[in-house]
Amino acid sequence: MFYNNYDQVQGEDRWGLVGQVGDPFREDRQLKVKCAACGKGPLVIAERNWMATNPDHSQACQIVVACLACGAVDEFVANDGQEGSNGPLKRAGVVPQVSDLLPRDGEKK
Numbered sequence: 001m002f003y004n005n006y007d008q009v010q011g012e013d014r015w016g017l018v019g020q021v022g023d024p025f026r027e028d029r030q031l032k033v034k035c036a037a038c039g040k041g042p043l044v045i046a047e048r049n050w051m052a053t054n055p056d057h058s059q060a061c062q063i064v065v066a067c068l069a070c071g072a073v074d075e076f077v078a079n080d081g082q083e084g085s086n087g088p089l090k091r092a093g094v095v096p097q098v099s100d101l102l103p104r105d106g107e108k109k
């Protein structure tokens with residue numbers, strides 16, 4: 001399936017896209033979510049592992065995050081069963097949202 005190749009797509013266009021193109025939870029992006037271990041953060045996305053294709057053809061991915069303050073690792077599932085539906089962080093218990101993503105360095109929003 002070629003959909004997986006969108007992991008390598010760069011640029012801003014994908015922000016406005018929906019459907020099978022993917023989600024914005026990409027490696028090196030940071031989430032302003034409190035760390036389960038130290039209560040600080042943010043959490044940086046360290047790994048993104050493809051899991052499955054959902055019935056709506058979106059791609060379920062395991063997202064591994066690490067706390068920038070203490071290094072604790074947590075994980076959640078992006079597109080958990082359907083497009084745009086995230087699972088909760090296993091340790092922190094909160095569901096990361098697209099709105100929790102911090103702008104990239106140098107990115108003006």
Ligand SMILES: [Zn+2]
Pocket residue numbers: 035036037038039040041067068069070071072
């Ligand atoms: Zn921490």
